[in-house]
Amino acid sequence: MSKPEVAIVGIGMHPFGRTPGVSGQDQGVYAVREALKDAGVEWKDIQFAFGGSQAAGHPDTMVSKLGLTGLQFINVANGCATGGSALFSAANTIASGAFDLGIAIGYDKHERGAFRIKTKEQGLGDWYGKQGLALTTQFFGMKINRYMENHDISHNTLAKISAKAFRNAEHNENAWRRQPISEEQILESDMLSYPLTKFMFCSPAEGGVALILAKADQAHKYTDTPVYLNAAVVRSRRWGSFEVMAPWIALEDSVGPTVDTSKAAFEMAGIGPDDIDVAQLQDTEAGAEIMHMAENGFCVHGEQERMIQQGETEISGRLPINTDGGCLANGEPVGASGLRQVHENVLQLRGGAGKRQVPNDPKVAYTHVYGAPGISGVTILSR
Amino acid sequence: MADQVPIEKGLFTWPSEDPRLIGSRCLDCNAVVFPAQSGCPRCAGDNTQVKELGTRGTLWTWTIQGYPPKSPPFEGDIDNFEPFGVGYVEIHDEVKVETRLTTANLDELQIGMEMELSFVPLYQDSDGNDVITFAFAPCEA
Numbered sequence: 001m002s003k004p005e006v007a008i009v010g011i012g013m014h015p016f017g018r019t020p021g022v023s024g025q026d027q028g029v030y031a032v033r034e035a036l037k038d039a040g041v042e043w044k045d046i047q048f049a050f051g052g053s054q055a056a057g058h059p060d061t062m063v064s065k066l067g068l069t070g071l072q073f074i075n076v077a078n079g080c081a082t083g084g085s086a087l088f089s090a091a092n093t094i095a096s097g098a099f100d101l102g103i104a105i106g107y108d109k110h111e112r113g114a115f116r117i118k119t120k121e122q123g124l125g126d127w128y129g130k131q132g133l134a135l136t137t138q139f140f141g142m143k144i145n146r147y148m149e150n151h152d153i154s155h156n157t158l159a160k161i162s163a164k165a166f167r168n169a170e171h172n173e174n175a176w177r178r179q180p181i182s183e184e185q186i187l188e189s190d191m192l193s194y195p196l197t198k199f200m201f202c203s204p205a206e207g208g209v210a211l212i213l214a215k216a217d218q219a220h221k222y223t224d225t226p227v228y229l230n231a232a233v234v235r236s237r238r239w240g241s242f243e244v245m246a247p248w249i250a251l252e253d254s255v256g257p258t259v260d261t262s263k264a265a266f267e268m269a270g271i272g273p274d275d276i277d278v279a280q281l282q283d284t285e286a287g288a289e290i291m292h293m294a295e296n297g298f299c300v301h302g303e304q305e306r307m308i309q310q311g312e313t314e315i316s317g318r319l320p321i322n323t324d325g326g327c328l329a330n331g332e333p334v335g336a337s338g339l340r341q342v343h344e345n346v347l348q349l350r351g352g353a354g355k356r357q358v359p360n361d362p363k364v365a366y367t368h369v370y371g372a373p374g375i376s377g378v379t380i381l382s383r
Numbered sequence: 384m385a386d387q388v389p390i391e392k393g394l395f396t397w398p399s400e401d402p403r404l405i406g407s408r409c410l411d412c413n414a415v416v417f418p419a420q421s422g423c424p425r426c427a428g429d430n431t432q433v434k435e436l437g438t439r440g441t442l443w444t445w446t447i448q449g450y451p452p453k454s455p456p457f458e459g460d461i462d463n464f465e466p467f468g469v470g471y472v473e474i475h476d477e478v479k480v481e482t483r484l485t486t487a488n489l490d491e492l493q494i495g496m497e498m499e500l501s502f503v504p505l506y507q508d509s510d511g512n513d514v515i516t517f518a519f520a521p522c523e524a
Contacts, residue, residue, distance in 0.1 A: 113453060114450075114452070114453065116453045116455075116456075117456065118456070119456055125391055125394070125418065126391065126456065127390045127391035127394055127516070128456075129455065129456025129457065130390060130456060130457065130458040130505075130506075130514075131390060131457075131458070131459070131483060131505055131516045132448060132452045132457050132459055132467065132469075132483070133469065133481060133483070134452070134456055134457075135448065135452055138446055138448060138469050141446030141447075142444040142445060142446045142469070142470065142471065143444070145444050145445060145446055145494075146443070146444035146494060149494050190449065190450070191447070191449050192449045192450050193446045193447065193448060193449060194445075194446050194447045194449070194489055195446075196446075239414075239424060239425045246481060247417060247418065247480070247481050248406075248416050248417040248418075248478050248479060248480050248481060249443075249471060249478070249479040249481075250414065250416075250425065250478065250479070251415070251473070251476070251477065251478055251479065
């Protein structure tokens with residue numbers, strides 16, 4: 001494995017879900033304070049910050065609550081990959097030698113219901129939204145519908161993904177939906193976008209996550225259990241891929257940005273999919289987790305049916321996936337969601353995930369996000 | 384009777400004898416996209432020309448929008464919402480176009496089936512005009 005230059009030395013999180021009366025930014029501030037405590041440092045020690053929030057205000061304004069120390073604070077906005085982009089930026093800031101200790105912050109607070117898409121912001125005409133095409137949920141329904149037909153994935157396997165998410169979240173005090181739901185209930189809930197039912201979709205939500213990063217060779221100053229960042233990669237779509245918010249797709253088919261991002265991350269880390277002990281994959285709906293298993297290189301297309309039916313991606317399985325309940329049980333506060341995955345992997349690598357700790361003594365962990373308009377972010381962590 | 388107006392100018396040639404969607408084609412690499420745009424996303428050039436697209440294709444994938452979209456941006460009837468079909472139709476040798484479908488009955492939809500272009504009224508605008516957009520329909524057997 002490649003020699004890492006950056007370590008995560010502190011993590012903090014405000015519970016995901018709905019917290020009436022607490023602003024998105026205050027959830028971010030809470031997460032920062034938790035991360036500072038975890039690393040045993042003070043806000044004045046932090047030399048730089050990258051922060052992301054889609055719907056809850058500019059992150060750099062939080063310095064008025066955390067302390068006006070004059071640090072370099074840069075806001076990032078990159079759709080569902082906002083958290084991954086904040087982490088990418090912070091990691092490379094340290095790797096460049098510019099600073100030794102910094103923080104990546106993500107928080108959000110979305111209105112209820114599906115994301116309200118502003119078509120102009122997506123580079124699309126008003127007609128697209130007016131006629132009812134500007135819905136992320138439609139894309140997910142259409143992508144998995146075709147995938148199920150081409151690769152023999154069953155409806156029951158979709159339900160198993162959701163059931164696993166809620167079951168895993170039962171042991172995660174930071175998760176939103178912690179009540180196990182049966183496969184039957186999942187399949188019989190409202191059909192929102194065929195073949196996906198209500199309980200197969202995650203919801204926009206609230207929450208905050210902060211990660212403190214240090215130069216790898218200084219990590220032991222802050223923690224006995226540093227987690228190293230072996231790769232952080234963000235990529236956008238290429239010609240021929242099938243993406244959310246697309247009025248057209250090219251005639252020729254090609255792989256999506258997840259495939260490119262994953263390959264680049266494994267190359268950067270100098271390892272392969274077989275070396276991963278635990279993975280957090282973007283599961284904005286049950287079908288996404290299935291397709292992303294193959295797109296990230298963890299199986300061939302179609303193999304998911306057997307893997308999921310046999311429980312290989314359960315916490316006790318060969319490759320545990322979405323051990324904290326994923327987006328399905330945590331909801332998706334866009335700015336924070338990708339950082340939640342990293343937070344969970346740090347816990348798992350430290351052996352501190354409590355009742356949802358994977359039992360395979362994990363050494364290498366993987367995160368993946370995907371979002372509009374065809375963007376993906378991957379990290380590989382190790383201890 | 385209310386006037387009929389297109390949902391957006393430049394998107395399709397309706398009203399006309401043989402109404403079609405308006406895309407663009409790259410004169411350097413032949414890539415076709417919809418709606419028309421000035422740059423080519425395939426070869427990154429800017430030598431594109433407006434092209435009227437074919438009216439038939441095959442259903443590449445589909446879903447059914449089962450709940451009312453948020454308004455704005457949606458302009459359809461929320462209070463008496465009726466689910467509608469959405470899909471991508473692969474227009475032969477040109478491009479896959481995202482489109483509303485004229486049916487929301489999943490028994491009538493099958494990946495690979497032949498589809499043809501039609502134009503349908505969608506909602507009334509603030510001036511009382513019927514707003515027309517494109518939708519693909521299963522071909523008559």
